[in-house]
Amino acid sequence: MRWVLLLLLPILVLFTACEQNETLPSVTDDRSFENDTRLIQQADRARMYGTDTTRVTIDEYVDYACPDCAAFHTERMDSLRALFIDTGRVNFVVRFYPIPRLMRGYHAAEAALCAGGFGGRSAFEGMQRQLLQEQATWRQLHDPRGQFVAYAETLGLPLDAFADCMERSAMAPLIMGDVQLAQQAQVQGTPTFVYNVPGPYQGLVSFYGNQPMAQFQEALQVAWDALESDPSLEDTGTAQAAPTPNS
Numbered sequence: 001m002r003w004v005l006l007l008l009l010p011i012l013v014l015f016t017a018c019e020q021n022e023t024l025p026s027v028t029d030d031r032s033f034e035n036d037t038r039l040i041q042q043a044d045r046a047r048m049y050g051t052d053t054t055r056v057t058i059d060e061y062v063d064y065a066c067p068d069c070a071a072f073h074t075e076r077m078d079s080l081r082a083l084f085i086d087t088g089r090v091n092f093v094v095r096f097y098p099i100p101r102l103m104r105g106y107h108a109a110e111a112a113l114c115a116g117g118f119g120g121r122s123a124f125e126g127m128q129r130q131l132l133q134e135q136a137t138w139r140q141l142h143d144p145r146g147q148f149v150a151y152a153e154t155l156g157l158p159l160d161a162f163a164d165c166m167e168r169s170a171m172a173p174l175i176m177g178d179v180q181l182a183q184q185a186q187v188q189g190t191p192t193f194v195y196n197v198p199g200p201y202q203g204l205v206s207f208y209g210n211q212p213m214a215q216f217q218e219a220l221q222v223a224w225d226a227l228e229s230d231p232s233l234e235d236t237g238t239a240q241a242a243p244t245p246n247s
Contacts, residue, residue, distance in 0.1 A: 036165075036170045039117040039118070039165070039170060040117065040170065040171065040173060040174060042116065042117050042118075042120065043113040043114065043116040043117035043124070043171060043174060044174060045116075045120075045121075046113075046115075046116030046117070046119075046120050046121045046123070046124035047093060047094040047095075047112070047113070047116060047124055048091065048092075048093050049081070049085050049091065049092040049093070050085055050088070050090060050091030050092055051088050051091070053088070054088060054089065054090055054091045055197055055198060055227060056089070056090045056091070056195060056196070056197055056220065056223045056224065056227070057090065057091040057092070057093060057195070057196045057197075058084075058090050058091070058092050058093070058193055058194070058195055058216075058220075059092075059093045059095050059181070059185075059193070059194045059196065060072075060092065060093070060094055060095065060191055060192075060193055061095050061096070061097040061178070061182050061185075061187050061190055061191060061192045061193075061194065062094060062095070062096060062097065062190050062191050063096070063097055063098045063099055063105040063108075063109075063190040064098075064105055064108035064109065064112070064128070064131045064132060064135065065098070065099070065102065065104050065105040065108060065135065065139045066105070066190045066191065067135070068190065068191060068209060068210050069132070069190050069191045070132040070133075070135050071210045072191050072210040073128070073129075073132050074132070075210065076210065076211075076212075076213065079213055080092070080213070080216060083213065083216075083217075084216065084220065089220065090220065094112075094128070095178040095181065095182070096109040096174075096175050096178045096179070097178060097179060097182045097187055097190055097192070098175070103143075104138070104139055104141070104144055106175065107143070107144060107145050107148065107166065108131050108138070108144070108148070109171070109175050110148075110165070110166045110169065110170075110171050110175070111127055111131065111145075111148035111151065111152070111166065112124055112127045112128050112131060113171040113174055113175070114152075114162050114165035114166055114170065114171060115127035115152060115155060115157060115162070117165065117170075117171070118157050118158060118161060118162060118165070119155060119156075119157055123155050123157060126154075126155045127148075127151055127152070127155060130151045130154070131148075131151070134147075134151075145163075145166055145167075148166065149162060149163050149166075181201055184201055184202060184203075185201065185202060185203035185206060186203065186206075187206070188208065189208055191208070191209065191210065192206060192207070192208045193206060193207055193208075193211075193216070193219070194206040195219050195220065195222070195223045196223075197223055197226055197227055197230075204222065204223055204226055205219045205222045205223060206219075207219060
C-alpha cells in the first residue's frame with residue numbers, strides 16, 4: 001500500500017505550517033499502512049451513518065476544536081439524525097478538516113477514529129461527545145493526547161493500544177484522505193456540510209456553519225431533484241421525496 005503514501009504527499013504540505021514546537025505525526029511507519037488495515041476499516045465504518053441503498057450522502061467536515069462544530073452537535077445533530085438519517089433519506093459521514101497550524105484538532109480527530117477502530121460506533125460517538133463537551137479544557141493544552149487517553153479510559157478502551165494508535169498516527173490515511181476530499185469540494189471552514197450523489201466527488205450543494213434544519217432540508221431537496229432529473233440513475237431506484245422537517 002505504499003502507493004497511498006505517494007497519493008497523500010501533496011496533502012502533507014498543508015500541515016507544514018504547524019507551530020514550531022509541534023511535530024507533524026509520521027505517516028511513513030509500515031505498521032500504519034500494512035498492519036492496521038482492519039483497525040482503519042473499522043474506524044471508517046464507525047463514522048458512517050445510513051443505509052447502503054441511500055443515494056444522497058452528507059459529509060460533515062469538522063474540527064473538534066471548532067466552537068461552531070460543538071454547537072452544531074449540541075443543537076442540531078439529534079434532529080438531523082431523527083429527520084434525515086434514521087428515516088433512511090441520507091447517509092451521513094463525519095469527516096475531518098483540522099486547522100493545519102494547530103495540531104490539537106488533528107490529534108482530536110485521531111482520538112475519535114482510534115476509539116472507533118477499537119470500539120466501533122458507540123466508542124466513536126462516546127469519544128466525539130467528550131471531545132466536544134470538554135472542548136474548552138483540552139484545546140488549551142499544548143499536547144492534549146494525554147487527556148484523550150483519559151477519555152478513552154472512561155469508554156473502556158484498551159489504553160495501551162489506544163495510545164499506540166495515536167502515537168503512530170495510525171489514522172493518518174483517513175484524516176489526510178478527508179483533507180483531500182475537502183479540497184475537491186472547496187471546503188473553506190468548519191463545520192461545512194457537503195451533499196453528494198453518485199458520481200465524481202465535487203459537492204452537489206454545500207453550506208457552512210451551524211444552520212437551522214430548514215437549510216439541511218433545502219439542500220437535500222436540491223440533491224433529490226438532481227437524482228430525479230438524471231436518467232443515468234434510473235437503474236438505482238426511484239428517488240423518494242425529501243422529508244419535511246417539523247421546524
